[in-house]
Amino acid sequence: MAANKSILFLPGDGIGPEAMTQVRRVIEWMGRERSVSFDLDEDLVGGAAIDAHGVPLADATMEKALNVDAVLLGAVGGPKWDDLPFEKKPERGLLRLRKEMELYANLRPALCFEALVSASSLKPEIVSGLDIMIVRELTGGVYFGEPRGIEELPDGQRRGINTQVYTTNEIRRVGDVAFDLARKRSGHVTSSEKANVMESGVLWRQEITKLHQEKHSDIKLDHMYADNAGMQLVRNPKQFDVIVTDNLFGDMLSDVAAMLTGSLGMLPSASLGDVDANGRRKALYEPVHGSAPDIAGQDKANPLATLLSYAMALRYTFDLAEEADLVEQAVQNVLDSGIRTPDIMAEGTKAVSTSAMGDAVLAELDRLNG
Ligand SMILES: NC(=O)c1ccc[n+]([C@@H]2O[C@H](COP(=O)([O-])OP(=O)(O)OC[C@H]3O[C@@H](n4cnc5c(N)ncnc54)[C@H](O)[C@@H]3O)[C@@H](O)[C@H]2O)c1
Ligand SMILES: CC(C)[C@H](C(=O)O)[C@@H](O)C(=O)O
Numbered sequence: 001m002a003a004n005k006s007i008l009f010l011p012g013d014g015i016g017p018e019a020m021t022q023v024r025r026v027i028e029w030m031g032r033e034r035s036v037s038f039d040l041d042e043d044l045v046g047g048a049a050i051d052a053h054g055v056p057l058a059d060a061t062m063e064k065a066l067n068v069d070a071v072l073l074g075a076v077g078g079p080k081w082d083d084l085p086f087e088k089k090p091e092r093g094l095l096r097l098r099k100e101m102e103l104y105a106n107l108r109p110a111l112c113f114e115a116l117v118s119a120s121s122l123k124p125e126i127v128s129g130l131d132i133m134i135v136r137e138l139t140g141g142v143y144f145g146e147p148r149g150i151e152e153l154p155d156g157q158r159r160g161i162n163t164q165v166y167t168t169n170e171i172r173r174v175g176d177v178a179f180d181l182a183r184k185r186s187g188h189v190t191s192s193e194k195a196n197v198m199e200s201g202v203l204w205r206q207e208i209t210k211l212h213q214e215k216h217s218d219i220k221l222d223h224m225y226a227d228n229a230g231m232q233l234v235r236n237p238k239q240f241d242v243i244v245t246d247n248l249f250g251d252m253l254s255d256v257a258a259m260l261t262g263s264l265g266m267l268p269s270a271s272l273g274d275v276d277a278n279g280r281r282k283a284l285y286e287p288v289h290g291s292a293p294d295i296a297g298q299d300k301a302n303p304l305a306t307l308l309s310y311a312m313a314l315r316y317t318f319d320l321a322e323e324a325d326l327v328e329q330a331v332q333n334v335l336d337s338g339i340r341t342p343d344i345m346a347e348g349t350k351a352v353s354t355s356a357m358g359d360a361v362l363a364e365l366d367r368l369n370g
């Protein structure tokens with residue numbers, strides 16, 4: 001294990017490297033102005049790794065990821081690699097990281113900054129003050145269940161197969177994370193599945209209920225079918241505090257939640273594993289959005305989701321709450337001052353580039369730091 005605080009940078013594809021460049025500037029600022037420094041290493045993932053090594057994640061990169069305190073990832077994927085065989089696609093690199101690091105709890109906070117209330121597609125009163133946390137199970141379910149594949153049938157048709165599988169322990173450990181988070185927030189967990197049509201959903205509901213009775217009865221728990229949860233997120237999102245759900249429903253519900261905050265370009269995430277014998281918890285931080293091929297290379301991407309993911313790393317891995325607060329405050333002040341990338345632009349505001357957004361955050365950090 002590295003002696004210093006170590007971070008592995010995996011910028012990836014499309015807008016990933018553009019956003020990560022701005023994060024690197026903030027990390028350098030932290031070293032200079034706050035004496036918070038990291039051992040930074042950088043490597044390839046996704047399409048960039050395929051181009052260099054023929055695989056979406058080299059074994060040596062996987063090894064590095066397993067040995068640092070935190071991985072910070074940009075985004076993977078893009079049309080250039082869409083026709084590759086399934087196991088070689090850029091996305092498999094990210095899935096391998098999640099699985100082999102055993103990052104079973106994916107925290108996706110959806111927080112609506114007051115300045116962005118009008119950037120949401122919903123009415124201001126629906127999203128103003130919104131602060132919810134989606135806890136997505138990340139290493140199980142239909143993403144990894146066996147059997148899977150595409151097979152030929154005797155009559156010449158083909159059949160695509162994926163399997164939704166969950167075990168008691170997989171459900172309980174992510175449930176524990178959700179209840180513990182709720183205890184520090186508003187004390188309310190909504191567990192979401194489709195127990196009305198799926199056995200894995202029935203088990204999910206039974207295990208979360210049991211876990212609640214055994215260890216977390218101080219928290220308010222309710223259950224909601226995932227299709228209804230999607231509707232309720234759009235109808236009245238402030239009824240939620242923590243939502244705990246499976247891998248696939250969590251993927252979808254967090255993209256829905258993104259639009260409540262104004263843009264997918266605003267949503268950070270933390271993917272966490274168990275605490276090991278040394279008190280260390282494997283962790284990967286990444287924005288919820290993807291590589292955005294439609295705007296890649298144009299200096300238009302919103303870097304704030306990636307920057308806020310770094311703030312989550314400061315908070316959850318490095319126990320640097322003051323520095324995390326500083327970054328989040330700088331982001332809030334920059335938004336309050338009307339500076340916007342195109343995705344969150346409102347009437348009367350002028351869009352700035354990715355790098356100009358980085359400049360603005362750095363200037364605000366300087367000002368806040370005195
Ligand atoms: N974690 C990841 O690396 C991740 C997540 C989602 C999708 N992907 C991959 O990314 C590729 C593109 O997928 P997609 O288009 O469905 O999703 P996407 O998230 O890349 O983009 C969806 C839409 O949101 C916009 N957008 C996303 N992030 C933005 C930002 N930071 N600033 C401004 N606008 C932003 C894009 O321009 C696009 O219009 C695919 O290959 C997909 O598999 C990767
Ligand atoms: C790129 C893809 C594998 C990924 C997922 O489906 O988990 C993405 O959509 C996400 O939300 O992180």
Ligand SMILES: [Mg+2]
Pocket residue numbers: 251252255288
């Ligand atoms: Mg997604």
